[in-house]
Amino acid sequence: MNRQILIHGTYWICAFALFVLLYSFIGPVSQGMFYAALTLPLVAAIAYSFIHWVVPRLLFEQRYLLFTLLTATMLAGVLNIQMIVVLLHHSLPIEDMASYPTSILWDIFYLMISTILLALPVISYEALRSWNQKEQEVHRLSAERENKKQHLTIRSKGKTHRIAPADIRYIESYGDYAHIHLPDQKIITRMSLKKLDQLLPGCLRVHRSYMVNSLHCRAFTFEEILVDETEIPIGRTFKEEVVGVLGGVAL
Incomplete structure (x- = not known):
């Protein structure tokens, strides 16, 4: 001034x-x-x-x-x-x-x-x-x-975590809680998969209890997806969507 x-x-x-x-x-x-x-x-x-x-x-x-x-x-x-x-x-x-x-x-x-x-x-x-x-x-x-948009803000155990969606490997649901798996840690937060599905358009719902980041899907069949070294089951009602998003023919 x-x-x-x-x-x-x-x-x-x-x-x-x-x-x-x-x-x-x-x-x-x-x-x-x-x-x-x-x-x-x-x-x-x-x-x-x-x-x-x-x-x-x-x-x-x-x-x-x-x-x-x-x-x-x-x-x-x-x-x-x-x-x-x-x-x-x-x-x-x-x-x-x-x-x-x-x-x-x-x-x-x-x-x-x-x-x-x-x-x-x-x-x-x-x-x-x-x-x-x-x-x-x-x-x-x-x-x-x-x-x-590029970061997901999550509250867990009294702390606020800012997570880059690209770092998320997969998410599994346990009742009212979601376990977000990252390369070096797991963050537990009180949030439904439905809410996370809205916040993370880059992640794919593959089961009523699982979401995966398609960037880290190494392989998949009609029954499961391999994310890094973890096998994630594919729900029966999600098979068609999973194959359509990931492309190709399941092995």
Whole structure:
């Protein structure tokens, strides 16, 4: 936050100096400072209103028509205020009356162009930064969802285990409890096979008391499946589905 304040503060100080410097080519420096002191705060206020309200609520929400209309309205309002400032300033007594009309036109033109050119970098910078933050948040949430999909969260003996589905060899049911067999351990949790079947689409129900991970099925017949070195029985009502999923003809 402090870094952003420093960046924006530095920008507007430089913008003030540049505004006065460029105006010195068409008019007195004192007059340029007068215009800068009156118009730059207005431009900054409009720019930050645009950044923090118009862009996120309209542009990012794809409400393009309202965004275009409001942008045009805000720009027209700023330009009209600046025209009034110029006219009021030139209503004061001046020495060179001959150059009065030309000076007004130059001042109005200069303020219009400088308003757009000075506001654009701030708006573009903040819009891109906000868009980048939004994209990062979307990617973060997407990664979290994928991570949750890729891991099964199980409570067992007062601990919470996060299990990668690919590590599961097979699951066997004992009443209200399921024994989840992993390469190096067995986790017992209070959960039905029906619930686990919904949570693990990559696992195959082969028996009313067994689920297996097809990735680790070494061989199978119509009666059993070999998972690593363990023989898992195939239930009569599951045979057709098992053969259809695993493919080929059972030995």
